[in-house]
Amino acid sequence: MNPTETAIIKEEELDQLLLELAEQYGYDFSHYARASLRRRVNRLLIVDRFPSFAELLYHLRNNASYLKRFVEEITVNVTEMFRDPHAYRIIRTQVLPVLATHPFIRIWHAGCATGEEVYSMAIMLQEAGLLHKSLLYATDINPAVVEQARLGIFPMRHMKQYSENYIASGGTREFSDYYTAKYDWAKFDDRFKKRMITATHNLVSDRSFNEFQLILCRNVLIYFDKTLQDQALQLFDESLEKLGFLVLGTKENIRFSGIAHKYAPIAEKEKIWRKIA
Amino acid sequence: MAQDSLRRQRLVVIGGSAGSLEIVLSIVAGLPALPHAAVLIVLHRKQSADSVLLGLLAGRTSLPVREVEDKDPLVPGGIYLAPPDYHLLLEGRHQFSLDDSEKVHHSRPSIDxxxxxxxYAYGADTIGILLSGANADGAExxxxxxxxxxxxxxxDPATAEVYYMPQQALLLHPGHRVVAGNQLHQALLEYL
Structure with missing residues (x-):
């Protein structure tokens, strides 16, 4: 089988798969961006060696346990610490000083994947002397990655890159002071974990659950179609205090969404907005 | 005019890696207005170099050049550049989408x-051009x-600064048209 063949799964097969996932398991992927989703399903057919689409469908129907793997593999969980350091630099210099004026700070990382960005934020809060009065909510659709986020243990091989990102974001401490190295793993200090609440949350079907001064949702909306993007942005709007901040991925935008008129850009290129209405 | 609007819209996709920049610029330089085609450029590049490349391209053409953001519309006449660190996909014929999933051939964006x-989106209306490079991305x-x-x-690998990438494409399928680097601009015009 050719690993890069694009047309293994037909459009009507993908439709059928999405319908059954929604009906049997309550996972609604129907408004995920189609081209990317098709690639993910094709990839899974190859990686898990299904001889045909019918086999995958049969397996999903009859093995509830396979659903867990399916969701893990269909959703993209790529993340890193201090990814796009410029965005973090602006959060450090322009957002945190505003948050500092609040008696209590609530931050939501929506679609946090394995949690690297949550720990990055916690480090910045610590350095700004704000961690003790902050709570970081980290949510993702995928239970497996939420568990990883809760542990705060990341591969040692990435620490050199993360350390460079940290410095580029304006960090001036010794990055390695924040974790303990053990074999191939870096375990981040427990004081960060103590300020975090991790949970599964599905941006498609779950509601707003609190009000925040800062919401970050980076490189999650790219996997949604415009309808679902708009719905998710509405959810963020409902969950954000007036004068709160919204941070998206550097190639994502609120420009054409229903909430655009309520937000003013803080940093156009880094995709940071402030809710003004 | 009525006939004009029935002409099929084409998509030119250009992929390149090491040694491809000058060729890309020479292909784009002096392109006429393209009412029936759009150009998409996918280059392997460092994340920090993004605005430099955009400026270089814009300096060679009067056509609008844009680095793609998620769900941007694809409009005929435009030149589009894949952003660093994302795969660039098409949602149907008129919309882009981005994807930050695993690298392919150690590359994101991946030409493949x-x-x-x-x-998938443009079928027979696609024109693919693969240039110089040091890895096998693009052949498939x-x-x-x-x-x-x-x-x-x-x-033509013989005219490429790094022959490996075009050679891989020809090893996989010898039937592609082989064109010297400095002739690609002219060759492309035949299809537009």
Whole structure:
């Protein structure tokens, strides 16, 4: 089988798969961006060696346990610490000083994947002397990655890159002071974990659950179609205090969404907005 | 005019890696207005160099050049550049989408990913061009374009700064049209 063949799964097969996932398991992927989703399903057919689409469908129907793997593999969980350091630099210099004026700070990382960005934020809060009065909510659709986020243990091989990102974001401490190295793993200090609440949350079907001064949702909306993007942005709007901040991925935008008129850009290129209405 | 609007819209997808920048600029330089085609450029590049490349391209053409953001519309006449660190896909014929999933051939953006997505959306209306480079990215994708009836051009490896990438495409499928680097601009015009 050719690993890069694009047309293994037909459009009507993908439709059928999405319908059954929604009906049997309550996972609604129907408004995920189609081209990317098709690639993910094709990839899974190859990686898990299904001889045909019918086999995958049969397996999903009859093995509830396979659903867990399916969701893990269909959703993209790529993340890193201090990814796009410029965005973090602006959060450090322009957002945190505003948050500092609040008696209590609530931050939501929506679609946090394995949690690297949550720990990055916690480090910045610590350095700004704000961690003790902050709570970081980290949510993702995928239970497996939420568990990883809760542990705060990341591969040692990435620490050199993360350390460079940290410095580029304006960090001036010794990055390695924040974790303990053990074999191939870096375990981040427990004081960060103590300020975090991790949970599964599905941006498609779950509601707003609190009000925040800062919401970050980076490189999650790219996997949604415009309808679902708009719905998710509405959810963020409902969950954000007036004068709160919204941070998206550097190639994502609120420009054409229903909430655009309520937000003013803080940093156009880094995709940071402030809710003004 | 009525006939004009019935002409098929084409998508030109250009992929390149090491040693491809000058060729890309020479292809784009002096392109006429393209009411029936859009150009998509996918280059392997460092994340920090993004605005430099955009400026270089814009300096060579009067056509609008844009680095793609998620869900941007694809409009005929435009030149589009894949952003660093994302795969670039097409949602149907008129919308882009981005994807930050695993690297393909150690690359994000991957030329294979965009070529395959273009072949899927534009079929026989795709024109794929693969240039100089030091890895095998693009070979599979170019074959997908060919299989769907699109036109495929490969920079003559003998004229490439790094021959490996165009050579891989030709090893996988010898039927692509082979064109010297400095002739690619002229060759492309035949299809537009």
């Amino acid at each position: 990913v965009s070529f395959e997505s273009a072949a 994708g170019l074959l997908r374009i060919k299989e769907r009836g699109g036109d495929t051009l490969v920079q």
